[in-house]
Amino acid sequence: MQSANIVIPFYSSYGTTHKLAEAVEEGAAKVPGSTVRLRRIPEISSAEEAMSGQDAYEAAQADMAEIPRIEQDDLRWADGIIWGTPTRFGNMAAQVKQFIDTLGGMWFEGELEGKATGVFVSTGSIHGGHETTILTSLVPLIHLGMVFVGVRYSTNDQIMTTEGVGGSPYGPSTMPREDEDVEAPVPEEVQTAQSLGQRVTRVAARLRAPEAAPAKSSA
Ligand SMILES: Cc1cc2nc3c(=O)[nH]c(=O)nc-3n(C[C@H](O)[C@H](O)[C@H](O)COP(=O)(O)O)c2cc1C
Incomplete structure (x- = not known):
């Protein structure tokens, strides 16, 4: 099996997206030959100003403090990139968009x-x-020339649920529950997240350019 490098850049205010990111990471790491990096997309000052002082925000930020910050070199290194974001009015969070908007040079060079x-x-x-957050997030990723991978129904029975559980053919999702005893992501959402991690890793391995064959000796 061809190896694949996977990076998971995510932003999270209150820690829920972080937990889903860990499930994606577990799935990607299950694929033999994979190397996986979990990376934090940094906060932006206006959001920090608005949310600082909230206990849940402060606790989640402290919990993520040790996760390395995403760098453009992580994207260069990776064969597959799996993005995590909270919903903001049906779209990706500004923190994620701001990071993507720094990629003009990488876009120019393809x-x-x-x-x-x-x-x-x-x-x-x-x-x-x-669903809208994933679909609207696709637009800049397509501009950047990436190959989108969703989640297959055939490996994810839980996508067919009529219960209030996240996960769709477009990708994994979750939400904090009103019942504080129910921790998000719930097991069905974890499974969908692991499934996407595995699938992107397998596709990335197939898309990766074959290793250069050793040059033949002229002797
Ligand atoms: C400015 C703002 C806009 C939001 N818009 C939506 C929305 O359109 N739909 C929704 O279900 N939740 C919305 N939320 C709730 C967040 O998506 C939710 O708190 C977040 O996904 C939790 O993820 P986190 O714990 O990783 O921060 C919004 C929150 C904020 C602060």
Whole structure:
């Protein structure tokens, strides 16, 4: 099996997207030959100003403090890039968009073209943007030339649920529950996230350019 390098850049205010990111990471790491990096997309000052002082925000930020910050070199290194974002009015968070908007140079050089990609999200409610956030996130990723990977129905029975559980053919999703005893992501959402991690890794391995064959000796 061809190896694949996978990076998972995510932003999270309150930690839910972080937990889903860990499930994606577990899935990617299960694929033999994979090397996986979990990376934090940094906060932006206006959001930090608005949310600092909130206990849940402060606790989640402290919990993520040790996760290395995403760098453009992580994207260069990766064969597959799996993005995580909370929903903001049905779209990706500004923190993620701001990072993507720093990639103009990489776009110009075509450095992300042909890499496998996928998206996972956290919302505040079941109808608040699980699917739209992934679909709208696709637009810049397509501009960058990446190859989108969703989640297959055939390996994810839980996508067929009629319950209030995240996950769609477009990608994994979750939401904090009103019942504080129910921790998000719930097991079905974890499975969908692991499934996307595995699938992007397998596709990335197939898309990766074959290793250069050793030069034949002229002797
Ligand atoms: C400015 C703002 C806009 C939001 N818009 C939506 C929305 O459109 N739909 C929704 O379900 N939740 C919305 N939310 C809730 C967040 O998506 C939710 O808190 C987040 O997904 C939790 O993820 P996190 O714990 O990783 O921060 C919004 C939150 C904020 C602060």
